[in-house]
Amino acid sequence: GQNIDQPTExxxxxxxxxxxxxxxxxxxxxxxxxxxxxxxxxxxxxxxxVLDGLEEKGRFSSFLSRSKGYSYLLLxxxxxxxxxxxxxxxxxxxxxxxxxxxxxxTVRA
Amino acid sequence: GAVVxxxxxxxxxxxxxxxxxxCRSLDFQATTMFWYRQFPKQSLMLMATSNEGSKATYExxxxxxxxxxxxxxxxxxxxxxxxxxxxxxxFYICSARELAGYEQYFGPGTRLTVT
Numbered sequence: 001g002q003n004i005d006q007p008t009e010x011x012x013x014x015x016x017x018x019x020x021x022x023x024x025x026x027x028x029x030x031x032x033x034x035x036x037x038x039x040x041x042x043x044x045x046x047x048x049x050v051l052d053g054l055e056e057k058g059r060f061s062s063f064l065s066r067s068k069g070y071s072y073l074l075l076x077x078x079x080x081x082x083x084x085x086x087x088x089x090x091x092x093x094x095x096x097x098x099x100x101x102x103x104x105x106t107v108r109a
Numbered sequence: 110g111a112v113v114x115x116x117x118x119x120x121x122x123x124x125x126x127x128x129x130x131x132c133r134s135l136d137f138q139a140t141t142m143f144w145y146r147q148f149p150k151q152s153l154m155l156m157a158t159s160n161e162g163s164k165a166t167y168e169x170x171x172x173x174x175x176x177x178x179x180x181x182x183x184x185x186x187x188x189x190x191x192x193x194x195x196x197x198x199x200f201y202i203c204s205a206r207e208l209a210g211y212e213q214y215f216g217p218g219t220r221l222t223v224t
Binding site for chain 2 (some may be wrong): 031033035040041042043044045048050087094095096097098099100101102
């Protein structure tokens with residue numbers, strides 16, 4: 001099975017940086033995904049890591065360390081519209097995704 | 110980018126009735142589709158995986174006779190909630206994967222309310 005942990009809530013100021021950590025213990029690993037989800041909507045894809053290291057995509061970056069079972073999502077230059085839930089998801093060898101409980105990020109002016 | 114649609118976007122039904130939710134991949138062929146359920150303030154829980162032309166694989170604890178899944182074509186999968194009860198009220202989301210792709214594309218979700 002999969003055990004995926006991430007903080008429940010985080011608050012940051014507009015323009016700041018926030019780092020959301022995710023640790024996982026899985027029976028199989030075939031990639032780690034980060035999704036953004038606004039209330040009442042489906043998740044939208046943010047990033048994908050399958051090898052160790054940092055993937056940068058504009059204001060969003062994601063890091064993976066497979067040996068440590070650890071990833072983080074870095075959000076830079078926070079904007080009010082970034083207030084949402086951020087989901088860490090691990091994919092197994094059958095392409096099934098297991099999601100963490102999600103981290104609710106609140107951006108304050 | 111790849112687009113997945115769901116229909117209906119929301120539905121209200123009476124207890125004991127059945128509801129069908131459709132998931133379509135609009136511009137790609139989805140060899141695999143996934144069905145998730147999300148309760149308020151909780152994360153997505155995978156219910157089942159369906160591959161075109163074969164029976165769905167259900168996750169532990171999901172009743173296959175209650176949640177009927179059909180994946181008859183490479184662009185359409187359906188989830189039928191049979192004999193719905195208020196506890197089945199939830200947000201149902203599908204996703205689809207191309208054969209050669211690594212990403213799952215999510216549909217917009219269907220909000221089911223059983224009264």
